[in-house]
Amino acid sequence: MSEDADGTDDGAGDYASPPCFMHAVEAGAPGAGPAVRPNPDVVRWRKAERERLIAARLAVPAAEREAWGERIAGHLETAIGDPQGLVVSLYWPFRGEPDLRPLMARLADRGARTALPVVVERGRPLAFRAWRAGERLERGVWNIPVPADGDAVVPQVVVAPVVGFDRALYRLGYGGGFFDRTLAALPARPRVFGVGYRMAEIATIHPQPHDIAMDAILTEAGAVAPAG
Template sequence: MKSGARNQAFAARKAAFAAGQGQAAEILADFLAPHSGRALAGYMPMRTEIDPLPAMAAHVGTVGVPVIIGEGQPLRFREWSPGCAMVPGAFGALIPPEGAWVTPEVLIVPLVGFDRRGYRLGYGGGFYDRTLEGLRARGPVLAVGFAFSAQEMPEVPIEATDQPLDVIVTERGVITV
């Protein structure tokens, strides 16, 4: 079921990407503003992913980006700032080659599809589910899905290991779950 849903969501995301992201980054930055001073982790957008970089750059506080340590492992986050040195990491995502590790209190999560229950459809590797599970075991973390509104699905197929998001931000606004 997830494979078919993922194909539909990729097509919707591709079409939305071609149309432009509108005010999505500004809406995300406004949403994150009350969380200034908290450690934030975002992501380096790839292909047709919506771009969180302007919101990450506007954040007052430490910002990290994901580093894939290995298959079946949770993500770690290395400190990032606009203009810092970057190298290709696993799956081609850019990562800082060195720097401090960050434990995020707020996590911007990329996705392929989402529903209003807060569930996300990812790429299938389970990296963010493992990461959120581990972070939540340590204490509170705010999981913010960032996507085009066209990526919304009536219901994401879920498994017992899927971790829900707390909120989803799109170019149309904030969806609280």
């Protein structure tokens, strides 16, 4: 992938997380709906803000991030509720994101079918494949681990890591068209939880017409209180 958070080309090296959770629509991409011309000022601002926020979280000691991640996992488990029979998509952590793999194992033990996202083709919605700890993985696009043998599934819960967020429950992602495109392609919208550290809160992400608010955003301090 090589587009920034608002659908503009930015260099493949900017990507460090499963693009399933990159939230901006690539203007004119198949399945993305009407083309949206990105605001160049917002594009520049988001790029700089993304770099600042990633650097800030990477500066936090790993042990502290791990403790935060455990608290986030507890809040998320409560928010999801009884997982029996649910298909829950999480993510493979990169660059200091909360590591929710232990939560994946707990949800699977409690009757959920857990899954990871898979990039099928640039500019197309993601697929989701069933996976639980111990099952075989392979390197997918951009070297992101994906299930090697899992069945295709449709998630009822999607968990998305955030780079930044605001109290309108909008998330600043990594950039790329996958998140909105994938939601639009699913037969029914899943519950969507953004997860990240409290330090990632910003006043606003300057939402554009294509941005989608999360159903909830959870940090180590709990659920973010929506603005208003």
